[in-house]
Amino acid sequence: MSETVADRGKDRALGAKGEATRQRLMDAAEEIFGTKGFYHTSVGDITAKAGVAQGTFYLYFPTKVDIFRALVEHLSHVLRTETEVATQGARDRLEAERLGIDAFFKFVHRHRNLYRIVRQAEFVDEALYKWYYERMARGYARKLQDAMQRGEIRTMDPDLLAWCLMGISDYTGMRYILWKEENQADAAKLLDFLTAGLAPEKG
């Protein structure tokens, strides 16, 4: 009785070889989910691209949805980390926003597949989808609130502001990076708007 059904595909400790295989599956899934979409991707597609047998998949993930979740969690982690790093040295919030947006655009450009994955989560695992956005919004709002207290930006509802900024990044990222294949949207122009709003210049 080498192994019971119960612990299959769970987070057992993996040896080096196992870890490598798991990574190959993740990479394959990232590419195919990002390209064709979750529902047009079969487990067989993933294993084929990863170069392993179908059965192998279930040694690492209990179901197809689980690898998707792992990917979203990974994305969440990577994106927050990269943003963190990019905005580290910012003098104030406005500069942090510019750096953050820049970093986001670069991320989308480099990881277009990963980026496209969350967008599908709404109809794959809605709880995960909300988790992703709310976690991101929470961290974002906190930073904005701090900046407000430091007087770096106008005082307003930090939560609402976080969602607005996320919406802006997402839509412009989609439009200018994903679709236009411009590797760099003009973050400066964006910042103008963010800074000054719609109101016409006085005088």
Added chain:
Amino acid sequence: MSETVADRGKDRALGAKGEATRQRLMDAAEEIFGTKGFYHTSVGDITAKAGVAQGTFYLYFPTKVDIFRALVEHLSHVLRTETEVATQGARDRLEAERLGIDAFFKFVHRHRNLYRIVRQAEFVDEALYKWYYERMARGYARKLQDAMQRGEIRTMDPDLLAWCLMGISDYTGMRYILWKEENQADAAKLLDFLTAGLAPEKG
């Protein structure tokens, strides 16, 4: 050995009875696609809810994707019309924005299912998805540009601005209407941000 299909569910002229059946199918699909998502909805689900036999579906739509398309096109039409009407009497662009956002929130509140449908299009019919957003952005940008020329709002890239505003509406609509079930997000607060931007109040 070409197809066999005599005249499948395309735009035949429909009698009153046919039109009613088609509408029942559309209504059913709207609800179920919006609730469970396109890929978790079977044609059988739709016809069951519509109260017709499965085969009847194909009298009105050639494939499952086609009813989805029809729904998106319908949504596009309704939403643009409602916004148009809502902003008709606006004195200037800023007021139009407030009225438009308000109308959008109301729309999402009343038609949450319809609203959730476009969001799936990215992985059902990407061309349609782009069509939807680009058409909307184009119209929006045109209005913004006019307003810039009239001096009602700051001069900037109207296209970029349109996408920003769409992102804001979409994300706040999702967050405050769809998820929070608040039937009215605070459009006024949103407008503050839009009007004045992030920059701290002078003085």
Added chain:
Amino acid sequence: MSETVADRGKDRALGAKGEATRQRLMDAAEEIFGTKGFYHTSVGDITAKAGVAQGTFYLYFPTKVDIFRALVEHLSHVLRTETEVATQGARDRLEAERLGIDAFFKFVHRHRNLYRIVRQAEFVDEALYKWYYERMARGYARKLQDAMQRGEIRTMDPDLLAWCLMGISDYTGMRYILWKEENQADAAKLLDFLTAGLAPEKG
């Protein structure tokens, strides 16, 4: 109670209009069965080509197989009649054969669809298929037997001979008329073989 189910699609007497509709259905079926094959043809295809509503079909034929049968019977009649006429003036059997083969080729050329229809009968209605060939063979054999008695051709098993000649016509018709689109296979060369057989010329 205008009409019971029982007599639907039966050989009721038809008025002129009805007769015309029935003929249109037959013509349409002949073309489509001949082109795409019985199993790739839907009743809807037939009615569409005939320009009538689907339901109308069942006013004239009880099932889809029935119109196929009607077509085969029609073909049987026409072909035997044409052969009859063509061979009328033949001086002897050899001449009759030549004229008959000629007529057959012309028939195939003119009615390629009709010709292709019997060939499908084997797997649509096997009894009909056998009926068709056996009826044809019987008539043919009788004529051959008479000719043997008159000393016009060698004496042998007339039945076997009939099947051989039918096989020859069918295969050469298929090869030279149906596929090569030659409107006239060389019946003369065929006759040489039929007359003298394989045996090398003496001397």
Added chain:
Amino acid sequence: MSETVADRGKDRALGAKGEATRQRLMDAAEEIFGTKGFYHTSVGDITAKAGVAQGTFYLYFPTKVDIFRALVEHLSHVLRTETEVATQGARDRLEAERLGIDAFFKFVHRHRNLYRIVRQAEFVDEALYKWYYERMARGYARKLQDAMQRGEIRTMDPDLLAWCLMGISDYTGMRYILWKEENQADAAKLLDFLTAGLAPEKG
């Protein structure tokens, strides 16, 4: 949104078990196609008779048509091989004909299902159908031509002759073996006709 198919039932290398399953499917298909015909046979019929689940079918053949093709190709191979072997020792073409016809009749008797399969190809896969007959005719004609050059049979169009002889075999095979269930049509009588033709004995 391209296909999802990872590696469907194509010519993978098969282990012994796989090979056995594939063969069981072929055998089952041969019998049922031969009996009920391609269009009255469902994939479920085949798998049921083979004793495997429906899904298993698609591990070995991409579509229902493909197993049909495989069968025809198999038939083509077997029949040509058997004929080859049977006519090996023939002294001249006339003897080869007799031996060949004999072998053909035996083949039909033993493999009636296989034999009935090609006949359906005309309306399942017409290209395959032509391929089958033209390949056979080509090989046949070459042999006949050689025999003519050696003076063993009369000189005439070898292609035309090949088709005549194929027609004769097919029709008599159908009539005497398939329908009459005679396990041996009288190949000798047939040969008489082939040898001497229709012309009455001189003198």
Added chain:
DNA sequence: CATGAATGAGGCTTCATTCAT
């Protein structure tokens, strides 16, 4: 004599998952 909307059974195919080796 004709229409066309409706039916529902049935077929092909896909695919997540299991399991013996």
Added chain:
DNA sequence: GATGAATGAAGCCTCATTCAT
């Protein structure tokens, strides 16, 4: 750790046929 053959449920779609008008 890995394989790949097998499963069977489920989904999309077609089509012969019926029936109310």
